Amino acid sequence: MNFDYTPKVQALREKLLAFFDEHIYPNEHAFYAEIAQNRQDGNAWQPTQLIEELKQKARNAGLWNLFLPDSVRGAGLSNLEYAPLCEIMGRVPWAPEVFNCNAPDTGNMETIERYGSEENKREWLEPLLQGHIRSAFLMTEPEVASSDATNIQTSIVRDGDYYVINGHKWWSSGAGDPRCKIYIVMGKTDPDAPRHQQQSMILVPADATGITVRRPLSVFGYDDAPHGHMEITLENVRVPAANMLLGEGRGFEIAQGRLGPGRIHHCMRLIGLAERALELMCKRSLQRVAFGKPVAMQGVTQERIAEARCMIEQARLLTLKTAYMMDTVGNKSARGEIAMIKVVAPNMACQVIDWAIQAHGAGGISDDFPLAYAYASARTLRFADGPDEVHRNAIAKLELARYMEPGAAARVETPVTRV
Template sequence: MDFEYTPKVKAMQARLLKFMDEHIYPNEARFIREIAENRAKGNAWIPTTIIEELKPKARAAGLWNLFLPHSPRAPEGLSNLEYAPLCEIMGRVPFAPEVFNCSAPDTGNMETIERYGSEANKDHWLEPLLKGEIRSAFLMTEPEVASSDATNIQCSIRREGDEYLINGRKWWSSGAGDPRCAIYIVMGKTNPDAGRHEQQSMILVPANAPGIKVLRPLSVFGYDDAPHGHMEVLLENVRVPASNLLLGEGRGFEIAQGRLGPGRIHHCMRSIGMAERALELMCKRLNTRVAFGREIARQSVWQERVAEARCMIEQARLLTLKAAYMMDTAGNKVAKAEIAMIKIVAPTMACQIIDWAIQAHGGGGVSDDFPLAYAYAHQRTLRLADGPDEVHRASLAKLEFARHLLVHGEVQMPITRGG
């Protein structure tokens, strides 16, 4: 395998690192201050001016819509393997991906509309999303059922003439708190009598459609993630044109797999970036603090942790790059084991390294004087988002068992995974 990034990617890495140094890191405090000021005025759900100011700069620098490959509407889009090291750099600061129009859930939603929407859907919703003019949300999880098994989802999508009537309650609808959020992708049941995986469909629902109520924001370890937000949303007799249905009735699971593959690996890329930053902050802290007569960095327990953190990051990065390579060359379906593995490994790895970094910072580590507490809350959430660890482990185990099935009394020869 060739582990060297291409000259194109190296040039973009250098350009992105320069942008981060000049525009992102220096504005972290301003981003937090703007949100605090909006909250003090009584409304945290106002887009920050700093991000809107930086978006044109990112676009002018050629750092825009990098996540979307093979789309004539976004010719700047990269392959998964090319995008991986750039997404990692963006992941070092939570608000950075939005500056480059590469933030969730918009990335996954744009990929979904690009792959499965009609040309009219693309003109109406994808184009303004690609321009960064609007934002979006993905409504799948429900409070009344265990949504880790998506066949449990009860939201009703019923055909009535040239329209679909939608009724249901969703939560953890990330992005629905943003006043720029103009479109939802909603997953629900179109035919409860169909096969277990043919009951569900996905449909585009305008955020301002009559019958939609955003009930409340849900906090994550006390963080409300304003102005993005994770909202509980009620849909009561919401009507949308039948043409808003994506791909066709009963194709929801097919779309979900196509959508969640890239989304999962993007999360993992960003997790590696945050783990790198946590390790960097940990080392700087340990090098500058003295306890019991010597620098904390000279204490063996911290040397062990730093060494282990470096190993964990490198392992996760290599696995992520392999998954990206498999997605590009063999497709998401063939790469499903690699995608499951990295979704298990990367958030868990990042949680552990951030936890060590918090410990190294003492009381400061759990405060908002450092980015570690917020980073931990986000990374811990990723062990649930886009499928909990347990579901990915179960899927991976089934694939592994299948490689060693008895065939006519003999053990089937293992299939060598691509790499």
């Protein structure tokens, strides 16, 4: 495995780093101030003018749609090449949207690109790639433990040239944005089919009759406006049969294809977030004096700084290995590594950010610094795209399969899960 940057990636890294220095870091407080003003004006959900202005600058700089491996619609980068760029974008939680590389849109675009019809791509993928609209992924449900996706109860029933959808979803990330025009909905088309052939995924326009956005869900007190994580009901929602992705009963197949890249993108961004936290921790601890010497000279601080550096480097190497395997042997063969990094990266980031908060003193839990929101964001990712416990079970089963009889080992499954 060779993790050296290609000349193309090195040039893009330099552009991204310069863009952050010029446009992202100086506008961190301005972004949240604009949302606060929108909230005060009675509409926290309207898109920020700052983001829209920065998007055009990013496009002009050639920093747009850097994901989508193996596609002529993207930048032509592999997962391994995209990793260091995604890491930089993750240093500020709202920054990925500036480059049209934000969740859940990247995962949804990859899904439509891989599994949608040409008409689906024309109607929904192209506007998403242009940044004209946004999207949401509706999988998780409040009535069941969605960590086991076979529990999902939303029904998708064929009626002539249409499907009729009824269900109750929540944690529908991105659905609060008024530009969100398309949902990818996972539900059951055949409850009597074999366990992993009951589910399907279908494209549902956000303005379809019967859809009600009930409320935004807060995350540690943050509403994540204008992105939002919404609770949604679908009551007799009718969509054309052509909106079915890949075919009935193939929802798990699509989910495995979608969640692999989605999970590793989260991990890439988390490494960037942890790097930023460590940087802020070092700078702040050098500035503050306690008990007669800088906080940075206190033994406990140095212990944490050293441990943070070790943890970040370990997580980065595992992420790069996973990206390399996804590129060379495919997502299915890399499922163990994908599960491992999805456990390692969020836990690592939570710990590093927590130490950085401690080094900042009480200011660390305020919004004067970006750490409190960073921690809230990182902590959610121990649930999103599957909780730690499910991924650990999958890792253990793959490990045990190495010592089982061949027939028994072949039956070991990797679960599909989101929240």
